[in-house]
Amino acid sequence: MDTELLNTVKETLKKEKALLEQELSSIAAKDPRVAGDWDSKHPRVPEGNEEEAADEVEEYEERNLVEQTLETRLRDVVSALAKIANNAYGTCEKCGAQIQKERLVAVPSARTCEHCM
Numbered sequence: 006m007d008t009e010l011l012n013t014v015k016e017t018l019k020k021e022k023a024l025l026e027q028e029l030s031s032i033a034a035k036d037p038r039v040a041g042d043w044d045s046k047h048p049r050v051p052e053g054n055e056e057e058a059a060d061e062v063e064e065y066e067e068r069n070l071v072e073q074t075l076e077t078r079l080r081d082v083v084s085a086l087a088k089i090a091n092n093a094y095g096t097c098e099k100c101g102a103q104i105q106k107e108r109l110v111a112v113p114s115a116r117t118c119e120h121c122m
């Protein structure tokens with residue numbers, strides 16, 4: 006794989022990682038026991054206010070969903086960066102083929118080629 010493409014992809018991934026971590030830290034706390042795992046911050050539920058408590062639970066569930074999505078994206082990004090470091094970047098995880106250059110530019114954290122996605 007050419008160095009220029011690799012550098013471009015690496016920069017994009019680093020920026021995406023910083024952005025995802027920033028987004029995650031605003032809605033979740035990093036789990037100190039599991040690397041790369043995040044826990045949604047549980048909103049405070051005021052005592053004796055059931056209506057508000059129900060809203061809080063709904064908000065928490067929604068936040069949890071967003072957190073899962075961000076976490077998955079972050080994992081892909083981290084895994085892609087690790088592959089670059091190990092000279093294993095750009096190979097499809099399913100069929101082992103070289104992932105198309107255009108796809109890597111569009112989705113630098115892609116794990117699979119066009120045929121396997």
Ligand SMILES: [Zn+2]
Binds near residue numbers: 098099117118119120
């Ligand atoms: Zn494939």
